[in-house]
Amino acid sequence: MSDGASILRIAHPEEADEQSMKRLWQVCFPDDGEEFIDYYFRERTRPSYAYCAHVPKLAAMLHVIPMQFSICSVKDGSISKIPVGFVAGVATAPEYRKKGIAKALLRAAAHECSKNCMALMLSPVNEAFYRNYGYETVSYRCVHTLSRNDMPEGIKMISAGRAHWPSEKELLRIYYAFMAGGSFKTLYSLRTEEYFCKLLNEYRTPNGFAVANEGAYAFGYTLVEEGMAKLILNEFAYTESRFALSLIGELLSSAEIIRIPMTPGVSLPWGSSELQPLNMMCVLDAAAYELMGAESIAEYLLKLKKQGYSAYSFELY
Numbered sequence: 402m403s404d405g406a407s408i409l410r411i412a413h414p415e416e417a418d419e420q421s422m423k424r425l426w427q428v429c430f431p432d433d434g435e436e437f438i439d440y441y442f443r444e445r446t447r448p449s450y451a452y453c454a455h456v457p458k459l460a461a462m463l464h465v466i467p468m469q470f471s472i473c474s475v476k477d478g479s480i481s482k483i484p485v486g487f488v489a490g491v492a493t494a495p496e497y498r499k500k501g502i503a504k505a506l507l508r509a510a511a512h513e514c515s516k517n518c519m520a521l522m523l524s525p526v527n528e529a530f531y532r533n534y535g536y537e538t539v540s541y542r543c544v545h546t547l548s549r550n551d552m553p554e555g556i557k558m559i560s561a562g563r564a565h566w567p568s569e570k571e572l573l574r575i576y577y578a579f580m581a582g583g584s585f586k587t588l589y590s591l592r593t594e595e596y597f598c599k600l601l602n603e604y605r606t607p608n609g610f611a612v613a614n615e616g617a618y619a620f621g622y623t624l625v626e627e628g629m630a631k632l633i634l635n636e637f638a639y640t641e642s643r644f645a646l647s648l649i650g651e652l653l654s655s656a657e658i659i660r661i662p663m664t665p666g667v668s669l670p671w672g673s674s675e676l677q678p679l680n681m682m683c684v685l686d687a688a689a690y691e692l693m694g695a696e697s698i699a700e701y702l703l704k705l706k707k708q709g710y711s712a713y714s715f716e717l718y
Contacts, residue, residue: 409502411509414453414462421459422451429492436606444599446490452510460497463506464490465514465521468717471580473587475704476694482591483689486514487717488523507534511685519686524716528678536681537698539588540712542662547672549653556650556670559643564651567613569594569601575618579638585664585713587705588680612651616644619652619661632659636715664713680714 414422423438433441446464454461465486472481488510493503514521525531528538573594580589600620604611608623610632617639624631632652639645649669652659663669665676682698684690695701705711 408456409460409505410455410457411452411505412455414448414451416448418453418459422453422462425459425462425492425494426490428494430490434607437603437609440603440606441490444602452506454502454506456497456502459494461493461502461506462490463488463492463503463510465510465518466717467518469591470520470522470714471587471589471591472689472692473705473710474692474694475701475708481692483519483692484517485590486510486518486521487590488521489717491523504534511535511683515685519684519689519692521683521685522680522717525678525681528681531681535683537683538678538680539682539698539702540585540679540714541665541676542679542713542716543665543667543674543676545661545663545669545672545674547649547653547659547661547669549657551671552650552653553670556646559647559650564612564614564648567601567611567618569597571613572597572600572618575613575616575638575640578616578640580713582640583664583713584666584709585711587710588682588712589714590717612648614644614648614651616640617648619648623656629658630656632656634659634661637661637663662716665711679716680712 419442423442426433426438426441427435445466450466451462451464453459465488468485468487469482470485472483473479474481488507491503491506511521521536523531523536525536525538573592576592580586601611603609604620609621610623611620612618618636619634620636621632621634624633632655637645639648649659649661684698690696693701695704702712
């Protein structure tokens, strides 16, 4: 690509690029504070995960975080794990947008990741944009907005143990019970106590929180808008509905409004909800289709639905 006398160069970043990458992150994701950005570059990514486009200064970047995902075959019900690269932090400086730079980054990442990953996945901000580059939506979430003022009295009466800062071990227990206990038995990330340890460190940053009771947990951030405290949850998992409702009641004791991502089809006794795309997938290796037991993502999702299952994970980055 030519931009005047400049030629687009895509490469993994060097140590000298980190500060310009952090500044680009701040420009493109202004709601993320410096503490979160420092945490992300310290614990979640590394130079070998990142791709930078220079023209010659930094114009765009993305990160591909290696993960393992569970996948269930619609042919015989067998469970496999597949290596996935999770695309995150796709950012283009305003003056370089609509010049094909993000497209070039996505293609470069897909080419290199095809050596070690069977698929790329991402949580889209713009679903239509990523469809142009081979990504298909595989899961949705329903985001519920709940007000303390409208909360039914009965919710306040549900008790499920004291809400507390969770340990890695109890988070792991609730997570796998949640994933195995519903109709969503495929395309979710495989986690360990070490993974949850890193996740807890994220929510120790300013305005972050992590809370759990005996059978539910929540991660998110506190925002104050027009003098009103709001809790924006990134993850919410539970083993039984009574634990979920009890934790929701606890959360609303410290905020006027909460926004909770939940699986489609789950209803709550109050509030409003909005269906949103959750994760998109781009298959890099045809062997992934063999593990799915289908010839395409569309066929896979259709057969999952007929069998009463669906894909679900959390917003990852």
